[in-house]
Amino acid sequence: MKSALYLYNTISRKKELFEPVSPPFAGMYVCGPTVYSETHLGHARPFITFDILYRYLMHLGYKVRYVRNITDVGHLENESDDTGEDRIARKARQLNLEPMEVVQKYMNSFHRAMGRLNILEPSIEPRATGHIIEQQNMIDALLRKGYAYESNGSVYFDVEKYSKAYPYGILSGRVLEEMQANSRVLEGQDEKRGQFDFALWKKASPAHIMRWSSPWSEGFPGWHLECSVMSTKYLGEVFDIHGGGMDLIFPHHECEIAQSTAVKGHSPVRYWVHNNMITINGQKMARSLGNFITLDELFTGSHKMLLQAYSPMTIRFFILQAQYRSTLDFSNEALLAASLGLQKLMVAARTLEGLKPSDCSTIDVSGIEEKCYEALSDDLNTPVAIAHLFDVVRIINLVNDGKEKLSSDDIKSLQQLFKTFVYDILGLVQEEGGGSEKLSGVLSILLELRQEAKARKEWSVSDRIRDRLSALGITVKDRKDGYDWEISS
């Protein structure tokens, strides 16, 4: 058996042994995007982090149901005052589109970016607008239990009442009294009894397009409700893992716990897993701060802060080189380093495929696999796993240079190791240089001619071919027994 998995549980603030409710099944819910604008680098982190967790759980033999939602209604611009407008509705008005056109546009773009990052599709990708009835049912249950109240067509969750029966703030470590003592009372919240009450149902203003009929008003559901409803609908009343960014701990996940506990008497989630933020100049990358770079901009290099384009696998590798609970600072230098490191790893992976076996090994390769499992099982320590893989890279290169030897069996086990960790679990793929088949055909004609010129010591001819290709951004690499080329950006 592979080593047991330990995950850091936000609610206990400890690493805990992962034991699913009903093995071999494992359920995981991750908060997906609100589809009202382009996906940026910060968004890539949770989806890559939980992609690794998804892949690793499957690799360990679990039958995983991975649910990742799409928020397509209910997420307000600003929940703290009554001018708060639904993000999607607002974007639709700005672009003069139907709200569902906005949703489709950004959902498509999100899926494209996820695909390029080689993020596996979740088992279920439910949408908030597809679960209005279920959300209304939950509101109804909360009203009957007395933890919600109607006010002017809207329905709110009664935090104060809830906190008398259950501990409110157990996930984020907050105490309601302290929050009340430490914050000002905001204007324009007449509808709510308590300032920390949150909306379950909002009455739509006459201009609001996204609206559904309900016993309380024509309106739309509150943001926190959809995750409670959709997670338990597809994963059960108690499920294993709930993931998302650390910035969602409060209020979003805290409210999820309150809602579900108020109805069922217990929280549905066993392991809360949160990834840290990607920072830029030491500050969180966020739309509201205007310091974000979209994934498309990274892939094409079309952002003024970028010195060059960075491939999807570079982004993936960059993120995996940090443990998911640490902040990760963006810079061109760091991305360039990731890009070169990844290249080294992937070139070695290709070298490994054609490595020549010897009768016996002069290097001990046993134990590396176990170290990789240990790293990943220790709360997904991908940087340590990658460090072990670079040890293998050094071995591959030494053997390839004839300085060390490996037996056929050892080469096979290293190939299996790379397949498991590099490709299957870390989800890295070989990226082509961007050249078409025709281009590589033309290049091989040119470079063969150059080899012949070199053989005749006609250096002016060989150098001219090399320099002219270089001017076009194609780097010629002379090898011991041939040549290779690469298109640089």
Next chain:
RNA sequence: GGUCGGUUGGCCGAGUGGCUAGGCAUCGGUCUGCAAAACCGGGUACGGCGGUUCGAAUCCGCCACCGACCUCCA
């Protein structure tokens, strides 16, 4: 102001009491017609002050600085 977390070499980033993290950059070497590429090898660190200990990046105390959250957020 409250709560939580962080400060590691030129850069990114692991590591929680003694054992080389790793990558990028740099330096030295190998290879090479030259160059690039590739490969090998070396050096450089633990925010400050005090304490505990045979031994501290790691534990404790104080200080400084940075960040996240406190109903916008991945």
